[in-house]
Amino acid sequence: xxxxxPGQALASREWDGxxxxxxxxSGSTHLLDGAVIDLLxxxxxxxxxxxxxxxxxxxxxxxxxxxxxxxxxxxSALAGLDLIESC
Amino acid sequence: xxxxxxxxxxxxxxxxxxxxxxxxxxxLRQAGAANLDAALLVLLEDAGLxxxxxxxxxxxxxxxxxAVASHARATRYExxxxxxxxxxxxxxxxxxxxxxxxxxxxxxxxxxxxxxxxILVPKAHLSEVEAALMMHGWITTHHDAYDQRYYRQWMHExxxxxxxxxxxAIDVHHAILPETAPVRPDPDSLRAHARPVDGMPGxxxxxxxxxxxxxxxxxxxxxxxxxxLRDLFDLHRLLGxxxxxxxxxxxxxxxxxxxQLGRPLxxxxxxxxxxxxxxxxxxxxxxxxxxxPPPAMRPLMDSLFERxxxxxxxxxxxxxxxxxxxxxxxxxxxxxxxxLLLSRHLFHKAFIAPRAQTTP
Amino acid sequence: xxxxxxxxxxxLRARLSGDGLVLRTGPFTNLIRxxxxxxxxxxxLMYADYPVEPGGGFADFHLDYSLARGMRRWFHAQVRxxxxxxxxxxxxxLAQAYPMLEWTMNWCVSQRAHTYLIIHAAVLEKHGRAxxxxxxxxxxxxxLTAALLGHGWRLLSDEMTLVDLDDGNVVPLPRPVxxxxxxxxxxRAFRPDAVLSRxxxxxxxxxxxxxxxxxxxxxxxxxxxxxxxxxxxxxxxGAPLQLELLPKARAFMQVADNCFNYQVLGxxxxxxxxxxxxxxxxxxxxYSSLPDxxxxxxxxxxxxx
Numbered sequence: 202x203x204x205x206x207p208g209q210a211l212a213s214r215e216w217d218g219x220x221x222x223x224x225x226x227s228g229s230t231h232l233l234d235g236a237v238i239d240l241l242x243x244x245x246x247x248x249x250x251x252x253x254x255x256x257x258x259x260x261x262x263x264x265x266x267x268x269x270x271x272x273x274x275x276x277s278a279l280a281g282l283d284l285i286e287s288c
Numbered sequence: 289x290x291x292x293x294x295x296x297x298x299x300x301x302x303x304x305x306x307x308x309x310x311x312x313x314x315x316l317r318q319a320g321a322a323n324l325d326a327a328l329l330v331l332l333e334d335a336g337l338x339x340x341x342x343x344x345x346x347x348x349x350x351x352x353x354x355a356v357a358s359h360a361r362a363t364r365y366e367x368x369x370x371x372x373x374x375x376x377x378x379x380x381x382x383x384x385x386x387x388x389x390x391x392x393x394x395x396x397x398x399x400x401x402x403x404x405x406x407i408l409v410p411k412a413h414l415s416e417v418e419a420a421l422m423m424h425g426w427i428t429t430h431h432d433a434y435d436q437r438y439y440r441q442w443m444h445e446x447x448x449x450x451x452x453x454x455x456x457a458i459d460v461h462h463a464i465l466p467e468t469a470p471v472r473p474d475p476d477s478l479r480a481h482a483r484p485v486d487g488m489p490g491x492x493x494x495x496x497x498x499x500x501x502x503x504x505x506x507x508x509x510x511x512x513x514x515x516x517l518r519d520l521f522d523l524h525r526l527l528g529x530x531x532x533x534x535x536x537x538x539x540x541x542x543x544x545x546x547x548q549l550g551r552p553l554x555x556x557x558x559x560x561x562x563x564x565x566x567x568x569x570x571x572x573x574x575x576x577x578x579x580x581p582p583p584a585m586r587p588l589m590d591s592l593f594e595r596x597x598x599x600x601x602x603x604x605x606x607x608x609x610x611x612x613x614x615x616x617x618x619x620x621x622x623x624x625x626x627x628l629l630l631s632r633h634l635f636h637k638a639f640i641a642p643r644a645q646t647t648p
Numbered sequence: 649x650x651x652x653x654x655x656x657x658x659x660l661r662a663r664l665s666g667d668g669l670v671l672r673t674g675p676f677t678n679l680i681r682x683x684x685x686x687x688x689x690x691x692x693l694m695y696a697d698y699p700v701e702p703g704g705g706f707a708d709f710h711l712d713y714s715l716a717r718g719m720r721r722w723f724h725a726q727v728r729x730x731x732x733x734x735x736x737x738x739x740x741x742l743a744q745a746y747p748m749l750e751w752t753m754n755w756c757v758s759q760r761a762h763t764y765l766i767i768h769a770a771v772l773e774k775h776g777r778a779x780x781x782x783x784x785x786x787x788x789x790x791x792l793t794a795a796l797l798g799h800g801w802r803l804l805s806d807e808m809t810l811v812d813l814d815d816g817n818v819v820p821l822p823r824p825v826x827x828x829x830x831x832x833x834x835x836r837a838f839r840p841d842a843v844l845s846r847x848x849x850x851x852x853x854x855x856x857x858x859x860x861x862x863x864x865x866x867x868x869x870x871x872x873x874x875x876x877x878x879x880x881x882x883x884x885x886g887a888p889l890q891l892e893l894l895p896k897a898r899a900f901m902q903v904a905d906n907c908f909n910y911q912v913l914g915x916x917x918x919x920x921x922x923x924x925x926x927x928x929x930x931x932x933x934x935y936s937s938l939p940d941x942x943x944x945x946x947x948x949x950x951x952x953x
């Protein structure tokens with residue numbers, strides 16, 4: 202199960218499919234694909250598993266190959282940035 | 289003798305009501321020189337005095353506010369990262385000084401900026417702690433062999449470590465005074481009395497008595513008075529907050545004696561009262577005075593400390609202050625290191641080790 | 649309004665070596681003191697049109713440039729900078745006193761003025777549109793700036809673009825334009841009318857000279873400007889003129905990288921920069937010909953490019 206780390210407000214701006222996000226915890230700013238913002242918003246709505254997220258976002262993501270694996274990779278990367286945590 | 293404007297404002301923020309433009313100029317410059325501008329912002333804001341301020345000094349306080357907020361966020365994150373790095377070792381993470389005040393939500397932590405995070409760990413685990421930090425991105429500084437020896441053997445800490453990516457510094461201590469000092473406040477006792485921080489599992493700070501005594505030791509043994517007034521103000525705030533807790537004053541002298549810190553406590557209480565008017569019960573002063581220097585020495589110590597503790601600013605500076613500060617510097621180091629080692633250390637510091645000056 | 653140029657030289661010298669001179673630069677006041685004769689002369693030249701405020705009040709920055717004491721005074725004479733009693737930098741050779749003044753005035757603002765998002769960039773305005781030029785050294789930014797100033801452009805700043813955190817306006821901080829090495833001769837040739845300080849050699853950045861700011865830019869320092877374009881200039885010998893639109897998210901990150909205080913400002917800085925990126929187009933700009941570059945900038949200012 203994954204969730205947003207408490208305290209992350211997800212301040213973000215998006216232009217033409219690319220986004221920047223402010224990390225309230227570390228003070229860093231990240232350049233992300235717009236799809237990753239969708240992923241974060243989905244987690245903010247409610248915590249979920251990798252499979253659960255893949256189902257919810259299937260209609261909005263265009264990914265070559267395994268969607269669940271791709272989302273799994275994104276989640277690991279986001280955890281490394283202290284944006285989300287497993288729970 | 290009139291106290292400097294900054295000290296008067298810290299004692300009673302209301303004095304700023306009477307300031308003209310030149311007065312505000314002087315106040316902010318003294319505050320900047322003493323590293324107390326952030327603390328002054330907090331005091332003035334709490335007293336509802338920001339709004340009566342003219343626009344020009346007001347802007348400076350807004351500049352300071354941004355730095356304070358950024359520092360607070362960086363502290364929380366850094367403590368979190370340290371906690372994660374050391375989680376596997378099964379040791380409570382005991383914070384010291386500024387980081388402790390901040391994370392424990394103490395008044396002394398508000399508007400208190402600092403550049404390093406200090407932690408206390410058992411001596412037996414020092415190597416594991418160093419290894420765990422290195423695995424998580426911290427690297428040692430002070431690579432000069434002399435400095436390495438200074439820190440590891442003679443002082444009470446690992447050489448400061450710096451995070452390779454974030455650049456933040458951590459000082460790992462296993463005691464609060466070096467092994468060469470004439471007194472030995474027992475680190476096991478300090479750790480045994482440590483208090484967990486509400487809402488932050490694994491995080492602890494020293495007990496109130498010990499926090500006050502550590503601050504006193506830091507000020508009166510360290511010998512470097514650049515932040516003297518700020519450190520004394522820390523003590524004033526700590527005493528003000530803890531003094532309201534039942535049993536605090538009654539137990540303080542005995543705890544000081546148990547840790548062999550009666551002398552620093554004497555100075556702490558004496559100068560907090562003199563400079564900031566801290567409310568110290570008379571009976572406590574009487575007991576603590578027995579651990580003070582011989583009465584004949586007191587006027588000399590008073591004048592040395594009084595001058596040294598002034599804000600480092602041209603408006604407060606006299607030639608006598610500079611000498612006082614130097615004498616106390618030498619004295620401070622003597623209390624921590626035996627005289628033979630001392631002269632070698634001072635010589636090396638001044639002439640061999642290149643000193644990069646950090647920006648304020 | 650009293651300006652530096654209205655003060656008699658003897659009086660100026662007396663003030664600077666005594667209680668100090670309060671110089672206004674954009675939104676800031678600077679109490680400047682110095683006993684270095686050639687520094688006093690250069691201030692008289694470069695800051696002639698700048699407002700002087702009465703002493704004995706509140707000044708934002710207190711800056712002292714003094715002959716360094718000690719034996720070195722006569723052999724390798726040095727100038728020491730003091731900021732309010734502290735000396736954050738090593739002394740420099742006496743000849744570098746004026747560049748030191750410019751660098752330390754920049755340092756003060758970039759370290760402290762956190763009611764603005766401060767971008768390491770030049771910013772100029774014409775026809776109501778401000779163009780921000782973020783650029784590291786060597787990009788030709790200052791040469792371009794100096795050239796444009798001779799053609800009706802208003803200087804808001806050469807080194808530090810101040811963006812108001814609340815309304816997004818660029819607040820002017822017009823100060824002399826720093827030119828390095830080859831740029832000095834280029835500008836001398838391109839703009840014979842320009843007033844330059846005497847070049848100072850062997851600084852850590854090579855040979856430095858400063859260009860005096862047109863009086864009009866100083867007079868209009870109280871007028872903020874709306875940002876319209878962000879241009880990353882890149883001079884390259886023989887390169888054809890090329891203006892390439894940058895994707896906004898990437899432009900955001902590049903500008904953030906070029907800010908002095910983006911980190912300190914946290915979420916507030918994030919918001920302000922986002923609004924700046926909303927309001928302006930960002931471009932990568934390659935050029936080799938100064939006149940061609942200026943023609944393109946004219947079109948940008950008119951909203952045509």
